[in-house]
Amino acid sequence: xxxxxxxxxxxxxxxxxxxxxxxxxxxxxxxxxxxxxxxxxxxxxxxxxxxxxxxxxxxxxxxxxxxxxxxxxxxxxxxxxxxxxxxxxxxxxxxxxxxxxxxxxxxxxxxxxxxxxxxxxxxxxxxxxxxxxxxxxxxxxxxxxxxxxxxxxxxxxxxxxxxxxxxxxxxxxxxxxxxxxxxxxxxxxxxxxxxxxxxxxxxxxxxxxxxxxxxxxxxxxxxxxxxxxxxxxxxxxxxxxxxxxxxxxxxxxxxxxxxxxxxxxxxxxxxxxxxxxxxxxxxxxxxxxxxxxxxxxxxxxxxxxxxxxxxxxxxxxxxxxxxxxxxxxxxxxxxxxxxxxxxxxxxxxxxxxxxxxxxx
Amino acid sequence: xxxxxxxxxxxxxxxxxxxxxxxxxxxxxxxxxxxxxxxxxxxxxxxxxxxxxxxxxxxxxxxxxxxxxxxxxxxxxxxxxxxxxxxxxxxxxxxxxxxxxxxxxxxxxxxxxxxxxxxxxxxxxxxxxxxxxxxxxxxxxxxxxxxxxxxxxxxxxxxxxxxxxxxxxxxxxxxxxxxxxxxxxxxxxxxxxxxxxxxxxxxxxxxxxxxxxxxxxxxxxxxxxxxxxxxxxxxxxxxxxxxxxxxxxxxxxxxxxxxxxxxxxxxxxxxxxxxxxxxxxxxxxxxxxxxxxxxxxxxxxxxxxxxxxxxxxxxxxxxxxxxxxxxxxxxxxxxxxxxxxxxxxxxxxxxxxxxxxxxx
DNA sequence: TGCACTTATGACATCGGTGTCATGACATCG
DNA sequence: CGATGTCATGACACCGATGTCATAAGTGCA
Numbered sequence: 102x103x104x105x106x107x108x109x110x111x112x113x114x115x116x117x118x119x120x121x122x123x124x125x126x127x128x129x130x131x132x133x134x135x136x137x138x139x140x141x142x143x144x145x146x147x148x149x150x151x152x153x154x155x156x157x158x159x160x161x162x163x164x165x166x167x168x169x170x171x172x173x174x175x176x177x178x179x180x181x182x183x184x185x186x187x188x189x190x191x192x193x194x195x196x197x198x199x200x201x202x203x204x205x206x207x208x209x210x211x212x213x214x215x216x217x218x219x220x221x222x223x224x225x226x227x228x229x230x231x232x233x234x235x236x237x238x239x240x241x242x243x244x245x246x247x248x249x250x251x252x253x254x255x256x257x258x259x260x261x262x263x264x265x266x267x268x269x270x271x272x273x274x275x276x277x278x279x280x281x282x283x284x285x286x287x288x289x290x291x292x293x294x295x296x297x298x299x300x301x302x303x304x305x306x307x308x309x310x311x312x313x314x315x316x317x318x319x320x321x322x323x324x325x326x327x328x329x330x331x332x333x334x335x336x337x338x339x340x341x342x343x344x345x346x347x348x349x350x351x352x353x354x355x356x357x358x359x360x361x362x363x364x365x366x367x368x369x370x371x372x373x374x375x376x377x378x379x380x381x382x383x384x385x386x387x388x389x390x391x392x393x394x395x396x397x398x399x400x401x402x403x404x405x406x407x408x409x410x411x412x413x414x415x416x417x418x419x420x421x422x423x424x425x426x427x428x429x430x431x432x433x434x435x436x437x438x439x440x441x442x443x444x445x446x447x448x449x450x451x452x453x454x455x456x457x458x459x460x461x
Numbered sequence: 462x463x464x465x466x467x468x469x470x471x472x473x474x475x476x477x478x479x480x481x482x483x484x485x486x487x488x489x490x491x492x493x494x495x496x497x498x499x500x501x502x503x504x505x506x507x508x509x510x511x512x513x514x515x516x517x518x519x520x521x522x523x524x525x526x527x528x529x530x531x532x533x534x535x536x537x538x539x540x541x542x543x544x545x546x547x548x549x550x551x552x553x554x555x556x557x558x559x560x561x562x563x564x565x566x567x568x569x570x571x572x573x574x575x576x577x578x579x580x581x582x583x584x585x586x587x588x589x590x591x592x593x594x595x596x597x598x599x600x601x602x603x604x605x606x607x608x609x610x611x612x613x614x615x616x617x618x619x620x621x622x623x624x625x626x627x628x629x630x631x632x633x634x635x636x637x638x639x640x641x642x643x644x645x646x647x648x649x650x651x652x653x654x655x656x657x658x659x660x661x662x663x664x665x666x667x668x669x670x671x672x673x674x675x676x677x678x679x680x681x682x683x684x685x686x687x688x689x690x691x692x693x694x695x696x697x698x699x700x701x702x703x704x705x706x707x708x709x710x711x712x713x714x715x716x717x718x719x720x721x722x723x724x725x726x727x728x729x730x731x732x733x734x735x736x737x738x739x740x741x742x743x744x745x746x747x748x749x750x751x752x753x754x755x756x757x758x759x760x761x762x763x764x765x766x767x768x769x770x771x772x773x774x775x776x777x778x779x780x781x782x783x784x785x786x787x788x789x790x791x792x793x794x795x796x797x798x799x800x801x802x803x804x805x806x807x808x809x810x811x812x813x814x815x816x817x818x819x820x821x
Numbered sequence: 822t823g824c825a826c827t828t829a830t831g832a833c834a835t836c837g838g839t840g841t842c843a844t845g846a847c848a849t850c851g
Numbered sequence: 852c853g854a855t856g857t858c859a860t861g862a863c864a865c866c867g868a869t870g871t872c873a874t875a876a877g878t879g880c881a
Contacts, residue, residue, distance in 0.1 A: 102585070102607070104867055115831045120869060130829060145605055150583040151511040151520070152867035155836040160511070185545045192566045201580055204564045206552045220561055223510040225462070245505055247462070334756070360754050363723075367756020370730055390751065394720050396694070396727020464837055475861045480839060490859060512837035515866040 103144040111140035123148060154225065161200050163417065164221035165191060166214060167232040168207045184234050187253055190410020191230055198418060200227070215242045222248065228417045231255070236265055236297045249420035249427060253413040254406075256431050262420065264413040267435035268298045271402040272305030272355075274438050275383060279353055280313045283447025284381065287315075288344050288351035290325035290337065290361060299357070302385070306355070320344070321351055325361055337361070338368055345372075353381035353444060359388040362399055362443075381444040392439065400444040403436030463504040471500035483508060514585065521560050523777065524581035525551060526574060527592040528567045544594050547613055550770020551590055558778060560587070575602045582608065588777045591615070592770075596625055596657045609780035609787060613773040614766075616791050622780065624773040627795035628658045631762040632665030632715075635743060638798050639713055640673045643807025644741065647675075648704050648711035650685035650697065650721060659717070662745070666715070680704070681711055685721055697721070698728055705732075713741035713804060719748040722759055722803075741804040752799065760804040763796030 109116040114133055121127045122137040129137070140146070154160050167188065188204070195202045203224065205217040221229060222245070229248060233239060233255035240257055244250055252263035279287055289306050292299050307317050323340040326333060344351055354369075356362040362384035366376055374380050376397060384392060384401035392399040412432055419425030469476040474493055481487045482497040489497070500506070514520050527548065548564070555562050563584065565577040581589060582605070589608060593599060593615035600617055604610055612623035639647055649666050652659050667677050683700040686693060704711055714729075716722040722744035726736055734740050736757060744752060744761035752759040772792055779785030 102605070105869095106867075116867085117832085117869075118830060121830090124869085126869090127830090128828065133829080147579065147582040147605075149515075149585060149867055151514040151585065152836090153583075153869075154511040155509075155515065155838090155867080156869045158836085192564065193568075196566055196568075201584070202564055204552065204562055206556055208553075208556075219507065222507040224561070225509060225511065245462070245507075360750055363751075363754045364756055371756065388750070390720055390748070391723075391754075394723045394751075396724055396731065465839095466837075476837085477839075477862085478860060481860090484839085486839090487860090488858065493859080509837055512866090513839075515837080515868090516839045518866080 102149075103146040105146070105148065107144055108137065108140045108146050111144060112136040158225070160225040160227060162221075162224055162226045163195050163200050163202050163414075163421075164218075164224070164226040164229045165202055165204045165232065166207060166217050166221075166229065167204065168210075168234050184232070184254065184406060186406035187232050187410040187413075190407040190412075191232075191253070191414045192410075194411045194414035194418070218242065218244065228421045230413055230417055232413075236268065238297065249417060249425075251413045251417045251420070253409060260428060260430060262416055262425075262427060262429060263431040264409050264416065265431060265433055266298075266404055266406075266409060267433040268301035269305040269308070270433075270435045271385065271404070271438075272302035273309045274305075274435075275355065275385070275400075275402045276306050276309035277312065278438050278440065279355070279381075279383065279444065280309065280315065282444060284353045284444075285313075285315055286318075286321065286349055286351040287353050287355060288321045288323075289355045290323060290340060290357055290365070292324075292357035292361075293326045294324060302357075320347055325357055334364060334368070337364055341365065341368055341372075351380075352447075353383060355383045355385075357385060359384035359386045359391040359399060359401055362401070363391050363395060366395060377443050377445045383444055387436065387439050392441065395443070397442035400439065400441045402438050405434050405436035408436070409434045462509075463506040465506070465508065467504055468497065468500045468506050471504060472496040518585070520585040520587060522581075522584055522586045523555050523560050523562050523774075523781075524578075524584070524586040524589045525562055525564045525592065526567060526577050526581075526589065527564065528570075528594050544592070544614065544766060546766035547592050547770040547773075550767040550772075551592075551613070551774045552770075554771045554774035554778070578602065578604065588781045590773055590777055592773075596628065598657065609777060609785075611773045611777045611780070613769060620788060620790055622776055622785075622787060622789060623791040624769050624776065625791060625793055626658075626764055626766075626769060627793045628661035629665040629668070630793075630795045631745065631764070631798075632662035633669045634665075634795075634798050635715065635745070635760075635762045636666050636669035637672065638800065639715070639741075639743065639804065640669065640675065642804060644713045644804075645675055646678075646709050646711040647681065647713055647715060649682045649715045650700060650717055650725070651682065652684075652717035652721075653686045654684060662717075680707055685717055694724060694728070697724055701725065701728055701732075711740075712807075713743060715743045715745075717745060719744035719746045719751040719759060719761055722761070723751050723755060726755060737803050737805045743804055747796065747799050752801070755803070757802035760799060760801045762798050765794050765796035768796070769794045 105116045105119050108119045112119065114137060118129060118133060119137050121129050122134050165188065192202055203221065203226065205220065207213045207217060229250040230253055231241060231250060232253045235254065237255050238257065239252065239255045250261060252261055254265060256263040256265055276287060291303065303322065310317055321344060325337045325340055327336050354365055356365055362382050365382055369376055369380055376382050382399065384399045385404065387401045387403035392401045412434055416425055416432065420427060465476045465479050468479045472479065474497060478489060478493060479497050481489050482494050525548065552562055563581065563586065565580065567573045567577060589610040590613055591601060591610060592613045595614065597615050598617065599612065599615045610621060612621055614625060616623040616625055636647060651663065663682065670677055681704060683704065685697045685700055687696050714725055716725055722742050725742055729736055729740055736742050742759065744759045745764065747761045747763035752761045772794055776785055776792065780787060
């Protein structure tokens with residue numbers, strides 16, 4: 102690969118003059134400049150970032166650590182793709198600044214993370230972003246204090262800058278919207294109990310009910326994701342069955358995610374129930390391939406991965422430029438409700454009538 | 462950030478000795494080594510890759526150019542995620558070698574590609590991988606001859622090393638399997654005419670029919686993806702309708718991809734047809750979130766993105782190490798058929814009976 | 822015409838590592 | 852006991868850019 106000296110020789114000038122042409126930091130005579138540019142083109146010269154970095158100490162690199170790309174060789178969950186939207190948002194934002202994103206993958210084995218961080222530090226990245234595959238609590242090894250880091254889709258307990266989804270508000274807004282559409286018996290099929298989102302979303306669900314003076318009925322809240330993936334359909338089937346046989350059965354099923362909603366569509370139809378004429382269904386995530394493609398399209402809440410990625414990258418850029426504060430804490434990002442045809446609009450007027458009837 | 466000189470001073474040795482401890486390229490006395498390691502730990506020293514690279518000319522970097530991460534700000538296609546499995550396969554394979562992957566994103570605007578290539582060359586990447594979001598023909602700007610490149614999910618007409626999916630064989634194997642299961646009237650809802658895969662897959666479809674001496678019936682092959690995304694459901698509905706009203710209606714619908722199959726499930730059920738009892742459905746891609754979650758689970762062919770990513774990375778590594786040949790042409794990767802409950806097994810014995818009946 | 826000033830260019834040191842070669846201290850062997 | 856070889860270590864140059872400073876040529880103004 103040609104160097105700046107080769108170019109200087111070919112153009113019969115000093116290396117420093119070539120440098121000036123490249124960076125435009127001092128005026129260069131037109132004839133000289135043309136000769137240099139001609140030499141650069143003829144030799145196919147591309148300046149070396151490494152040499153440049155040695156003097157400037159600016160690498161122009163941002164490191165991204167994720168388990169999202171290859172969680173395992175054969176991912177247990179068939180989902181596990183949407184969180185790549187986070188990477189998309191980050192890449193878009195970082196790319197705009199002219200910096201280059203380096204991606205490393207922990208394969209979701211946290212013991213590999215320190216090694217990846219070391220590689221990034223060797224490349225003198227200006228900042229780091231850590232992306233978790235789902236909303237969770239993490240604990241990362243300490244970093245040198247001059248390298249900022251932003252956690253994305255996760256948080257820790259020492260106040261590291263973080264960007265997480267607003268699970269409580271998402272579920273709240275969806276349920277509030279269902280209530281506005283006239284639903285009162287709102288079933289909720291949750292995700293596994295041990296994930297952070299489940300608790301937050303149930304809070305949102307209860308909050309929305311409370312605001313509408315609807316009593317919380319534990320019989321309407323069941324986990325739809327117990328046990329192994331193989332038994333999942335059976336678990337769902339049983340939970341749905343139980344709820345449909347209640348004295349006051351639900352008029353709508355809220356699902357833990359759109360994938361679960363897809364399963365619920367199939368189960369309900371196998372029982373001869375039409376969506377939404379006999380029963381409404383709502384999801385979570387706005388996983389578009391499912392939500393928009395399902396027939397009828399699925400009402401759901403956006404899990405705002407792309408927006409979170411953008412926000413995380415912005416925060417990191419602020420930290421790098423010195424504007425941001427590393428103690429500014431956690432950003433919570435909410436996503437909108439997408440109202441589609443999987444939920445019926447019952448008339449609000451009917452709602453009050455129903456209430457009256459029931460109060461008789 | 463501490464340098465090797467700081468460490469040398471702290472350990473009271475020469476920088477070269479520190480270098481030897483780091484790289485183990487020459488024996489170092491135990492006491493000296495311990496002192497050096499202590500100094501490294503105390504100062505939090507991390508060697509600079511840039512400085513290292515200046516002498517060694519080995520960057521340890523591989524560049525990946527893709528439009529797959531952010532095709533546009535608001536992707537027109539709600540799909541556009543599975544091709545990230547390519548990135549996953551590449552990352553896995555590159556990561557094993559200790560090299561670091563740099564990712565840049567063209568945002569699917571090809572005019573940005575030269576700029577991205579330049580950035581990578583400045584970082585002196587050892588090789589490049591270009592990933593297309595779907596199987597297509599591309600034309601990249603020329604590269605310096607000492608930087609190898611592998612095209613993935615695309616190819617060009619000048620014989621650049623490439624890895625593409627075996628669309629013909631995938632569709633062939635699926636149809637052959639359907640025939641083995643006793644199906645003869647096999648409908649085929651294709652993707653858009655202008656994409657490479659459509660032609661190849663139709664060849665595979667015809668080939669499989671030919672091998673079983675089943676006549677090709679153009680009435681059974683219709684494009685399911687004409688016009689805008691909004692009208693897609695309508696187009697599908699019409700195509701399905703037309704085929705179901707044939708004198709000899711199909712017993713199975715092959716879809717252009719799993720997403721289309723998901724739509725077809727909904728349409729068939731709305732017409733009161735049960736899958737698979739009344740009519741069978743097959744997809745393409747093995748997009749697991751859909752194929753495994755659909756009820757009943759979907760028979761489909763794998764579009765072997767992860768395997769292709771692995772293969773592409775392997776080929777690049779061979780080229781970098783000098784083993785591979787840059788004129789070895791195009792690798793075609795086939796994926797297996799996933800046989801699930803969306804297709805009925807008709808008895809082969811019945812098939813011959815049916816044939817007899819028809820020949821009467 | 823001479824002096825101050827700008828413009829265009831080059832010489833040289835420097836960034837942080839590593840390759841090459843030299844050197845001093847021991848160990849081994851005839 | 853001296854010659855030879857091995858081991859541990861250091862001095863120094865070099866990789867390819869760029870910052871600093873010096874200098875030569877040209878420009879404006881008194």
